[in-house]
Amino acid sequence: MNEKKRSLLQNKGVQSLLASLLCILAGLLIGYLVLLIINPAGAWEAIVTIVENFLYYPSPQAQIRYFGNTLVKTAPLLMCSLSVLFAYKVGLFNIGAAGQYVIGAGACLYCALAWQMPWFVCMLAAVAAGAVLGAISGALKAYRNVNEVISCIMLNWISLYAVNVLLSQVKETASPYTLTLSSTNPGALLPSLGLGDLFQNNRYVTLAIPLTVLVAAAIWVLLEKTKLGYELKATGFNKYAAQYCGMKEKRNIILTMVIAGGLAGLGAAALYLTGFEQWQTTHSSIPSMGFNGIAAAFLGGLNPIGSIFASYFIQHITNGGAYVDKTMYSAQISDLISSLIIYLCGFVLFFKSLLDRRLARQAERAAARAKAEKGGESK
Amino acid sequence: MEQPYAIEMLHITKRFPGIVANDNITLRLRKGEIHALLGENGAGKSTLMSVLFGLYQPEEGAIKKDGREVRIKDPNDANDLGIGMVHQHFKLVECFTVLDNIILGVEPCRHGFLQKADARKKVLDLSEKYGLKVDPDALVEDITVGMQQRTEILKMLYRDNEILIFDEPTAVLTPQEIDELMEIMRGLAAEGKSILFISHKLNEIMEVADRCTVLRKGRYVGTVEVKDTTKEELSRMMVGRNVEFVVHKEPAVPKEVLLEVEGLTVASKLHSNNAVRNVSFSVRAGEIVCIAGIDGNGQTELVYGLTGLEPVKEGKILLKGADITRAPIRQRSTGGMSHIPEDRHKHGLVLDYTLEDNMVLQRYFEPEFVTSAGFLKRRAIRAYALRLIEQYDVRSGQGPVTIARSMSGGNQQKAIVAREIDKNPDLLVAVQPTRGLDVGAIEYIHRQIVAQRDAGKGVLLVSLELDEVMALSDRILVMYEGEIVGELDPKTTTVEEMGLYMAGAKRKGA
């Protein structure tokens, strides 16, 4: 192996990319095997359908329109994945993104439907609600030594039931769904900025999409370029060292969870304020958006920019799952694939260290050979 | 008549990626002797013992037991051959009782159910026979370090081990406890047990060992009869040149008081009583004050209280006249206190950060390194790190962008020393600054500390190494059970006298 190729493989970014692609491939492969077991006849067709997603439609217009739909749901997923990623960089596992997302949905919908607020107020309310929930986990961790994973899990369920109660007051009389924004308060719908027209009049394509990408970039800058990022990461890597050099590690833990919670809350606003979905007040399980955020964060190599692509990919196959032949398979097959991908992400670290060790051994051997050759020449 | 060999390790070679930890080492242990294994940190002593104990497999060489070649694949094999080991860091489960720890791995059982009654009797008999006093029902977390060590020894005896390895057993003991241990070791040898005694302390080897094998940088240097050699010769074999046990320094010229501590009391995290009790002292500019004592007598907590890592319960701390008793850590640091922490991995470094990011750990918030908008000035950080690396000779694979974790312990410590000294503090608090370093790095750090003093700074040094205390300090304060029990002058005192204070056998009003 030549020098250039080796140094390329040693690059952490390249390694992450490779590892992620490997996870995706393995996930799809196992998904395909599952399909084969269930019904061999349509398995290949189904897996192609999942990967194709909107390309399933024959006309380009429809393709673009449904591409828009995938993007609409990518925006909240990206926010949830940033929420998970941000906390993880500071050494916290924010399994509570799911609950922060739920409470954000509750806050923005209630503001929009009960109080007739304009969209930006609703959005801020969602961010604030998520942030408060995050702050609770952070404070419990910092002051009461409660493991954030456990407190987040409890808060996920608490917020689910709380939001169900809250939004029952603004639901349609005949169904468990909340009132639509377009009929009740069009002012709460996110502005389209003309983006909808680009996607064949898909009115759900709004400001939310560019906004979330900008937020991802901002998170990257915050983590890599600023003093705050330096402090937060130091706290995450080694909280004792952070304390030793005078960083306020308790404040940093809470601050991190506040930001992470706010991000997840913003994600909820980015979906529910488009009018794309209504909240179902009889939800008895937590929406998977927050958990898929964990998948996207790890699949994206824990890099905010990687998250953008990873979120899109996860949402792409999730949407694709809706198109599989229902007489043979269920839509949950894409949930299965994305959860497999999360599982496989657990092996990424091992994969990377394996790669590093191999490269180190090769480099050593190459160096030894070079030395031997040199020795031969001098004699 | 020569006794036969109990264990022979012949031409052992063990390689790790990038390093030969043991290079063709031969060690022969006679039946019933106490055989010392001497070498610096990193000389390959631990690796060799791990090979003997079955934790590593050697690439080359053979092991013979009673003249017959054996293969030791894991600790079970070692145990079957009667080899036992007291590790430097005790391998005891803290929330188990002494008895449970002793029987763990060789539990007497009927149908899988524990039968502890017989085990208890055997333990009590052994403890009587060898004078190893323990309480079998006490939890390990509640007993003293000395009793924990006796538990480890009983673990070996319970397994009827014939070959006993002691890995740096005296590091955590008081001089008096060390004497007791030596007595126990002699007793064991007299009963026919063969003992391997790993140490880098020459006095102890001279006192107790029959023969001594010396390792240096992974290589075998030689084996000598202890009664035919001298300390000086052993140390020459160990480091490969004559070592200066003395640090050259001029007499101190103490000036104004920098640090004043009055009635300091710090609560303990482990026990209900206080770890530091009503301690008062001062440090002047231009002197090195040394806190001596056995590990765990409140030194750590005293430093935590001074530097702000733990809250102070009572008392007062004045730095340059300003009250900093309740001041946050950052304020103490910017106010002129530098701190070389006891545990460089826990406190001193963010191991996953680069070297340059670690170099600015105490200064990243200063305008030199950050814009008013909160963005880091990467170029300034790089330049600063390069200067420190150059000036303090910190060596690493990729310079400023090396991940701190991948650096050697000595260079990690040098980086911390560079960072803390270059902050230009008035008071330097250094806790065990040379722990686990090789002789070259130790000399370097000692010179830096003396240079700080000569530049008119105050130095508070906490050390467990008596040689270091005697060589560096201008004044010695001995801590025992959270109190300062004596103030000594290094020019007039002896190690023996200091030992009495450290063991609590002697005290005077400080």
Added chain:
Amino acid sequence: MMLLIQYTLIFSSVLILVALGGCFSEHSGVINIGLEGIMVMGALGGALMMKLLPAGTAAPVMILLVVLAACALGAVYSLLLAVAAIHFKADQTLVGTAMNLLGTAAATVFVKAMNTAADVNNVSSIIQYIDAKRSFLVYINGFEFNWFMAITVLALVCSWVVLYRTRFGLRLMACGEHPQAADSVGINVYKMRYAGVLISGVLGGLGGIVYITAGVSEWMFENGVAGFGFLSLAVMIFGQWKPARIALAALLFGFFRALGNVYTGFDLLSSLNLPSALYNMLPYLVSLVVLAFTSQKSRAPKAEGIPYDKGLR
């Protein structure tokens, strides 16, 4: 009132079983966040067995086979955690989370495929077991005694004996507290950790089948087990990783959960006219508050969550 006791007991049984599962896993040194997914898998195994067995199967045979099926599937599924955490040093929280999602997704896909294969128009993820469930019940003066309660008590006693009175228990706990010490006396840490995780799979799977037969006679697998695995983790922490205390904690949490099912039967509570979601929320709220006051000095196994590497000592 009788109903409240009955529900409290059956929900407590679930919590005890699953929390004991978590307890074994954590004592061996592996954090098991994936209990939720393991429960789903156990529930699936048990439900399938109930569906498959012919209607007239004798009660003891039925009980035995259903329990075996649930335990077996739970144990097999827990291998996912064991392999990743023990051999590949994966982040245990991440893997556990993945297992929770995977459990529900896989069960749903499977049950739907099965239902659709039987009837093209049936795309639900529901398995019914009304008849089979009767085998588990014995009526004593209006009190619905469930054989699972007896099994739980048995499991509780066994767990205590195994942990504190056997060689296996002593070695298991040594691996969770100080794996290096265990290794140095010749205990195979990897093997013990596999054992710990597998036991948690067995108990978690058993808990799963108990949960879906408590109070209902059909189960929609899309819903997973509604957070009961997580609640069990809280019970385990509150119980300080000790079987007897876990049982007490489980009774407390089970009581609050039972209130949600039967509060309409109490005049006082139903007159308050609170939404039912509030009762569902109660156990989580209680556990959060309880944890906030008990986590300061936790007796968690010291080495839990840290992958064991033979090379690092």
